[in-house]
Amino acid sequence: MRAELLARAEAVLEEWVQARGEAPTREAVETFRLLALHRQGARGVPSFNACRETCREIAYHFNLLGEAHSEKTLRMMALLVQHLELFVRGKMEVEGLGEFCCASRPVRQQSAVEEKTHG
Amino acid sequence: MSKYQRVAYYPGCALEGTGHAYNSSTKAVGKALGLELDEVKDWNCCGAMEVKNVDPKVQTYLSSRVMSIAAHEMKASVVMAPCNGCYHNLKKAEYDLAHDAASRETVERISKKAGHETYQAGSLETIHALDWIKDGVGEDELKRRLKNSLKGLKVANYYGCMYTRPRHIFPEKDKGAGSESTSQPHFMDDLLAAAGAENVDFPLKTACCGGAHTLSDSDTSTKLVLNILRAAEAAGADVIATECPTCHSGLEMHQVRAEKALGEKTTVKMLYFTQLLGVALGIGPRKLGIHENVSDGMAALDKVL
Numbered sequence: 097m098r099a100e101l102l103a104r105a106e107a108v109l110e111e112w113v114q115a116r117g118e119a120p121t122r123e124a125v126e127t128f129r130l131l132a133l134h135r136q137g138a139r140g141v142p143s144f145n146a147c148r149e150t151c152r153e154i155a156y157h158f159n160l161l162g163e164a165h166s167e168k169t170l171r172m173m174a175l176l177v178q179h180l181e182l183f184v185r186g187k188m189e190v191e192g193l194g195e196f197c198c199a200s201r202p203v204r205q206q207s208a209v210e211e212k213t214h215g
Numbered sequence: 216m217s218k219y220q221r222v223a224y225y226p227g228c229a230l231e232g233t234g235h236a237y238n239s240s241t242k243a244v245g246k247a248l249g250l251e252l253d254e255v256k257d258w259n260c261c262g263a264m265e266v267k268n269v270d271p272k273v274q275t276y277l278s279s280r281v282m283s284i285a286a287h288e289m290k291a292s293v294v295m296a297p298c299n300g301c302y303h304n305l306k307k308a309e310y311d312l313a314h315d316a317a318s319r320e321t322v323e324r325i326s327k328k329a330g331h332e333t334y335q336a337g338s339l340e341t342i343h344a345l346d347w348i349k350d351g352v353g354e355d356e357l358k359r360r361l362k363n364s365l366k367g368l369k370v371a372n373y374y375g376c377m378y379t380r381p382r383h384i385f386p387e388k389d390k391g392a393g394s395e396s397t398s399q400p401h402f403m404d405d406l407l408a409a410a411g412a413e414n415v416d417f418p419l420k421t422a423c424c425g426g427a428h429t430l431s432d433s434d435t436s437t438k439l440v441l442n443i444l445r446a447a448e449a450a451g452a453d454v455i456a457t458e459c460p461t462c463h464s465g466l467e468m469h470q471v472r473a474e475k476a477l478g479e480k481t482t483v484k485m486l487y488f489t490q491l492l493g494v495a496l497g498i499g500p501r502k503l504g505i506h507e508n509v510s511d512g513m514a515a516l517d518k519v520l
Contacts (some may be wrong), residue, residue, distance in 0.1 A: 146376045146423045149398055153418035168449065175446045176418055182442060183423050186435035 097170060098161040102130060105154050105177045108184050109133035112144075115188060128155045147183045150176055219342065219351030223291035224252035225281055227301035227460075228260050234298065234460025236504025240489035241297050241344055243503060247496045248352045248360065255285050255294065261304040264427065271311075272321040278308035279322045282341070283334035297344035297489075299377040299459035303384070305341040310384040312336035343378065344489065345402040345458055346395070354409035362497030364411030367518045370491070371417040371452035371483070372403045373443065375462040379421060403458055403488050410495035411519075415450040419443050424465045437476060440469035444481040453515045456488045463487060467509035484508075484515040494519065 106129055110120040113136055125131035134151045138144040157173035160166070230238035245252055258281050260266070262274025282305060285294045296302040311318040313336035326333040342350075348357070379385065379397035388395045395402050400421065404414045424443060425436030443466065447455050457463040466485050473479045485508065493503040494516060505512045513520075 142381050145380060149421050150419070152398070157418070171449050172418060172446060175442055175449060179419060179422055179439065179442045179446075182425075182435060182439050186425060186428050186439070189428075189435070 098158050098173060101170075101173050101177045102128075102154065102158050105151070105180050106130050106133060108177075108181050109137050109151075112137045112184050112188065116141075126155070128158075130155060144187070147180055150180050150183070154180065217351045219250070219293060219295075219347050221251040221253065222342070222347060222351075223285035223289050223294040223339075224254045225258055225261075225285070225294050225296045225301060225305070226254065227258075227296060227298040228263070229298050229300070229460035229464075233464045236507040237297060237460050237463065237487045237489060238504075240487055240493050240498075240503040243498050244348070244489045244493050244496065247493070247498060248348065248357070250347065250351050252295070253289060253291065255281055256288060257284065261296075261301045263300055263304070267304070272318055273325075274304060275308045275311050275318050276322045276325045278304045279312065279334040280326070280329070280331065281305065282308070282339050283326065283332055286334060286338040287332040291339065293340045293342060295342050295344060295347045297458070298461065299343075299375050300461055302341065302343045303377040303380075306384040308334075309336055309339075309341060343458070345406070348406055348492070349402045354405055357406065357409045357492070361410060361495050363495050363519055365407065365491060365495050365519050366411040366413075368412045368491075368515070369415050369451050369453045370407050370412045371415050371447035371450055371455045372407065372420055372488075373417070373447075373455050373457055373462060373466070374400045374403065374421050375426075375457075375459050376421055376423050378458065403456055407456060407488060407491055410492055412456075412491065415447075415452050417447060417450050417452065419446045424462055424469075426461055426465050433472070434476070436465065437469045437472045440466055441473040441477065441479055441481065444470055444473070444483055447483045448481060452483055453518065454491070454512070455483055455485050456491055457485055458488050464509075470510060484510045484512050486512045486515070 113120045113133060121132050121136045123132045125135060130151055134148060154173060154176045157169055157176060160169050226238050259277055262277040266277060267274040282294060285291045296305055312322060323333045379400055382397045385397060388397050408414055422443060423439060425439035428436045455466060463485055470481055490503045490505055500513060
């Protein structure tokens with residue numbers, strides 16, 4: 097079950113990387129491909145680091161479950177993966193509007209330039 | 216005497232509105248701990264998300280004006296902002312002014328036009344309310360002043376995403392023992408543990424709550440918050456402690472919305488960390504504004520009051 101959850105998390109980040117026109121990496125960071133995919137996905141998009149700790153927690157919970165099975169830990173890992181899915185999908189939806197949070201990008205910069213040019 | 220004993224206080228817009236209880240509880244806790252606040256005169260909005268999205272340099276100016284008043288007019292050396300958004304924006308402005316000539320030029324130009332002294336990077340130290348209490352008083356002194364232990368109260372500490380991100384604007388963090396961590400922040404955990412609370416392992420403590428989506432995509436925000444609330448409950452928490460008015464409002468509002476829109480009910484309560492510390496210091500719930508919270512904080516505090 098932990099492997100399925102990890103694979104689900106990787107699939108979410110693959111989707112993000114592919115949407116940005118790149119091939120998802122096959123490499124690993126600290127033995128986790130998930131962390132390598134996050135690193136790849138955050139390149140040039142600093143606000144994507146808002147899910148960095150979520151990815152690290154998924155890896156940590158994966159390791160915990162390797163030590164001993166626990167329904168509580170499994171449930172927490174499932175919630176973490178779900179959070180990653182929601183975050184990335186939400187981010188993909190607003191990507192066209194501009195960056196948010198810590199790396200804010202001018203949402204209306206282009207339209208402001210156009211207004212100045214044409215107005 | 217700690218350099219944080221008396222600081223310039225920048226409450227920011229939210230603390231005059233939805234975060235009113237955070238304002239009153241911060242002041243009440245400071246007073247009980249012998250810390251003093253001098254509110255920045257004629258402060259303005261930090262530029263928040265709205266201005267930052269339209270023109271980041273104007274946001275830098277707006278934050279710099281607050282710092283200019285604190286540094287030049289009030290002769291303060293430290294400004295404290297309890298809101299993550301304000302804290303983040305002041306830190307970001309400080310960083311931009313130190314590293315970006317174009318930002319310095321814009322700030323100088325607008326400051327001259329506005330008729331006040333231009334803020335120079337390095338003139339002021341910006342801290343959060345957590346730094347103020349953790350470094351201004353410390354856990355030992357806090358323990359000495361306790362009147363009501365929070366023993367038995369299980370707390371999930373939620374820091375939100377702007378308190379530690381991006382790392383480069385917080386050069387004082389990640390400096391080893393005694394400093395705050397950007398990946399695993401712990402100052403709120405430390406203070407509440409000193410007040411007797413039992414902190415639960417909470418892996419979503421810095422996760423996104425979807426605050427930026429609230430208007431454009433409310434459903435995603437609601438689902439993100441619901442996930443945070445469920446994780447806190449799965450961790451066994453009675454209460455989620457918050458240290459930002461925007462995070463706090465988001466958790467409370469989307470808890471209600473999750474039940475109405477998605478039929479998903481969660482029962483964990485939200486309280487500002489200053490409200491929890493205030494209870495531990497024997498300050499009355501009304502003075503701490505607990506009745507102003509949307510979630511019924513008193514129900515969770517039954518265990519300790």
